Amino acid sequence: MKIPLLFCTVLLVFFPNKGTLHAQPSAPGGDENFEKVYLSDAYQEQQSFRDSLFLWQENVRLHTDKSIFLPGEVLFFKADILTGPEQLRVSASEVLKVEFLDKEGVLLMSQFLRIENGMSYGSIEIPRKIDQGHYYLRAYTRWMLNYGPDVLATKEVFITNKRSQSKFNLADVVLRPESGSLIDQLPSQVMVYHKYTSLQQTPVVDSKGRIVTRINDFGRGIGRFLLTPSKDEAYYIMIEEDVLIPLPEVKAKGYTIQTNNLNPDKALIRVEASEQLLKKAVTLNGKRKGQTIFKKEIEFENNSWEQIEIPKNELAEGILELTIEDLSGQVWASRPMQIEQNELQIKVERTTASAGNEIYKVQVLDFLGNPVETELSVSLVEERDAALSGRSAIRDLQEGINSRNQRFIDDMLLLTGQSDEHQNYINANQIPDEITYTFQQGLEFYGQAYDLNNSLLTNTEIQMLITAGEEAYAIETKTNPNGMFKISGMQIDGEAHIIFRTPGEETEEKLVKVVPYEYEIPPLKLSENALIKPKNRKGSDPEMPQRSMQDFSSESESEKLIELDQVTLVATRELQKVTPSRFDLRATRVIEQDLDRPKTLPQLFLNIPGVQVVGLGTLTPRIFIPRAAQLGPLLWVIDGFPLNQTTRLVDVMNLLSFVDVERIELLIGAEASVYGSRAAGGVILIYTRTGSDIDYLERKDAEVQFRGFQESLDFKEYVENKKSKRIAEHVPNTLYWNPQLKTNSNGEAVINLSQSSNNSPISVTIKANTENGLKGNTISFFK
16 A cells, blocks of 8 residues: 655654663662563564554543443543554544444444544433443554554443333352462462452451451452462351352462552562472463563572562553463463553542532643643532442542552453453554454445346446535535446535435436445454454344455455445335326316416416306306307316316315426317316316426435534533433433543543432543543542
């Protein structure tokens, strides 16, 4: 693929070379217990190669107003598009696709959003009829598809159909020792998660019922405790006297991994071994996507443990899998660790105004303490579940630096498998093996055209008549030898109607049938080993044929597309402007309505030779045909349907609007004989308009519904107009959402909030991504 020179130059200016990454040994005189680990040679070589490239990877960071919803609620979200090794908030793509999928990878709904200044924000209404369970919000640009499903930003949300709090369920409890296993006589942190039950000070007991420790609950359903187990003992969490949750069986020997990930610049890793394994050579490995990022040989000489320092600033963001392996490759212990560069400090303070309103003051500083003027996405959520209510641990989380608290919470959620963001950041310098998808600058339509006999329209000019709201315009294109065509760069807001036709005489407009196509649905990637193959929309065909871009043009592109399950219907015959005469009779007299200046029925009859109008201008006019006088009755026929023999002109005027009249024919004598004796005095045939004479066509059966750029609901209007005011006692309630809260030159912003009626904790979640690549996020709790 060739990239325009101008575009290359712009990217080079935006993203300066950061240089290769090399870890250095710790300086002499430092803490002897720590040493920096060397990055693998293969990783360094790949870094050096990637740093010389100009085709940067785009990355999306997602923020939703909350993560638990009821059916029918609206999910609000913000997406920041970050590009290149500096992760600047800028994008060469101008279109973001957002999808809502179930746990099987079935696409339930999707939308396209504009990307402006590296940002997009929107909303999705949760269907009212939806099963309870886990669902996924996914956002990506088309360029990101070149890097595979690993890099597509995916956020997990939970839909609950229950408005009351769930009872305690053993199946909802997650237990995980930090290293994956409990080892005899080796201290280990054990993580606990339960969505609805407070586990604060819940005892941990042995087989004899003796309390060995208690759970320290940190809110958001997560807790942990420290345990030094014995291989001859079994351990349980005692929820109630008769409700015991068993811990994993204690192994006789092994290794433990403990990490301290609170420092923004480095992670400290402590590896401890059983006495039986002290002389065994092992390595600490850090892997991502099966690739070894770093490796450190460990030899336990004077101690049964060793500590290693990992420099975070030399590692790409994402989840690292830490493993302890012996020389044969056997994995003895493993632990995930999140690497995230958090360069911004975000502070939140709350005060109460005299009117009872709550005021939240936000301040954003860089790592040097300088104020940062930027845009934030902010959500204030009233937490109602028992996992948060009334906990002293919430106040504890308010102490210290917010970013450290955030890393602490994120780490425990990661260990218990409850992290709602499956965003696998890989090296931003990476370039794909093959560039298949191009940058998207506008909306596109792909189709295959057929005539009314279902024959391909090859090398044929096609006209698209597009109506969106009050705007209407036309686009012309041409099909290729396969009947394929594409339209690019469309800037359409909301829903539009598209009519396809071939050029022709005004009286012979030809509608065509078009089979639309769209891009394939990527697999749903949730973790390193969890790849859910794409499935169709609900109700679509089991097999969705794919098309490549080279089918639609002569250019050597290969973007994959799939046929939509919706097929366009067309009219079965061409529309005619003039309604044919009944029985192909030649009328004695004919008068046509003036479409620009239509005349009343009496006025039309005045223009028919041989017809007299009596009482013109009165309420009861009538017509008289001297030529047919005394011959018999006069028959009125409207669009082929004879009326009652006693019908008069005034009756026809009350039955039919004169603006709907196309023409009037008069049959006298032999021409009227086809209607028999009831028409001895003549026949007056009135034809009404079919609509085919109008410049536009009734295109209901020949149109495609096209979804343009989606507009987000306004959060304030949504809250004010919310149909259901019922509140679920365990479902968080979003009190405030703003995807574009701006800080001033002092790095400050103010949020005014009407005080919540419930005495529930309020969580304040803030995410920031500046134009120059600084990132930060925090979550604060207020009781």
